[in-house]
Amino acid sequence: MTANGVVRVDHHQFILGSAETDTLATTTEGSLIDLGPGFVTVRTGIAYGPALLSVELHGQSPAPSASDWEVVEEGSITVDEPIHVLTLDGEVVSPFDETLRHVDADTYRVRVSARGRDLKWDMDVSEPVESYSMDLWRAPFGKFEQIKKQDQAWSEGAESDDTSPAAEDTPSLGDLVDSGVSGIRGTPRLDVSLDPQLWDGRPPTGALLDTVSELAESKANRQTIKQLMWLSFLNRDALEVVVGSDARQKDEIARWAVERAYQEAGLLEFEWARKGIEALLAHQPLPDPFDGKSGERDVIAGDPDFSRTRVHAISILYPASQPYERWNIASYTIYQATSGSPHAVFNTLWNAVMTAGQEGYQELLEDLVGRFS
Structure with missing residues (x-):
C-alpha cells in the first residue's frame, strides 16, 4: 500500500505524526530522523521547498533497499491516534492519508531513506531535488539503527576539542559552523563548540x-x-543586542525583521501585504491571506x-551558491515571528538577513543596532 507525492519542507524538516505532535520532545536523534513519542521528524538538506516522498505500509519487515x-x-514509534505527513506548521499533506489511514494504534518500525540532501544544502528550492521514502510495519519496539550513511548532510563531527581544519583543507565558514554544532564538545554540558574561530574570534x-x-x-x-x-x-x-533584549523587545525585533524582509523582497507594493504588516506591528489579528500556513x-x-x-547568497557563508528569489524566504517570517517560540526572534531575523542577501545584510544589521541598542 503505497502513496507518492510532494511534501513542503520548512526549516530543514517535515514530520510523520499526529496533528497534536510535540516535535520538541525528541528522544532519539540521527542524521536523517529524530524520534519521539508517536512521531518522526525527517531532516532535509534543503531549508525550504518541495521534496519527493513515498510512503508505504507493509505487512511485515520489507527487504532492505539501501543500494538506491x-x-x-529506522526506529520505532508507538501510534495512539491517527498519523499524517505534516509540514512544520502542522498542515496535513493529504496525498499520503490514503495509506496512513490504515495505520492503527500499535507499535511500528519506521524506515526512512533519502538521497539528494547534499545538492542544495540550506537553500530554498522551487523544484524537488531531494527524494525520501518511508516504510512502516508493525513490530515490537526496537532500538534506533543507522543502516547506511553516505551523504554529508547533518553529519556528526568527531568527539574532539580540535576544530582546526587539516592543512590541506580550506573549508568555508559554513563548513566550520557545521562542525561546531555537530558534536564537538566545548564544555561538559554543551554539544556545541565554543572555539573562538566559530564565533568571529570571540566565544559566547x-x-x-x-x-x-x-x-x-x-x-x-x-539550526538556531x-x-x-x-x-x-x-x-x-x-x-x-538581540540576546541582551528582554522578551518584549525580542518580540519587537522579530516583528521589525518581518517588515524589513517584506520590504527587501518588494512585497510591500501590495496592499494585502501592507495591511498584514501593519496588523503585525500593531499586535492585531492578521487579515487574509495570512492564515498561519501558506x-x-x-x-x-x-x-x-x-x-x-x-x-546573491552571503558570500562568506555560501561562496558557491546561486542567486535565489527573495520572496520565498521573506514569506515565512510572519509565521516565525508569531510562532510563540521563545527563540522566534533568531529564526525571523535570520530569514530577514537571508532575504537581504549579500547586497543588503550589512545595512539591515546596522539598522537593527541603531534602532534597538
Missing part, C-alpha cells in the same frame, strides 16, 4: 552564552545555534504582476 539511497535510518559570554546553553540543551534547536554562529560573524554587535505564499506565487527579484 544515500542514507537510511554573558547573555549569548546563556542563550546558546539553553538552545544546546534541546537538540531540536541545532548555527544561525547564532553565522550572525556572530556577520555583525556581533547586532547579535548581542495563504500568502499562494497569493504571491499566483500573481503574474509580482517581480520576483533575486539576491
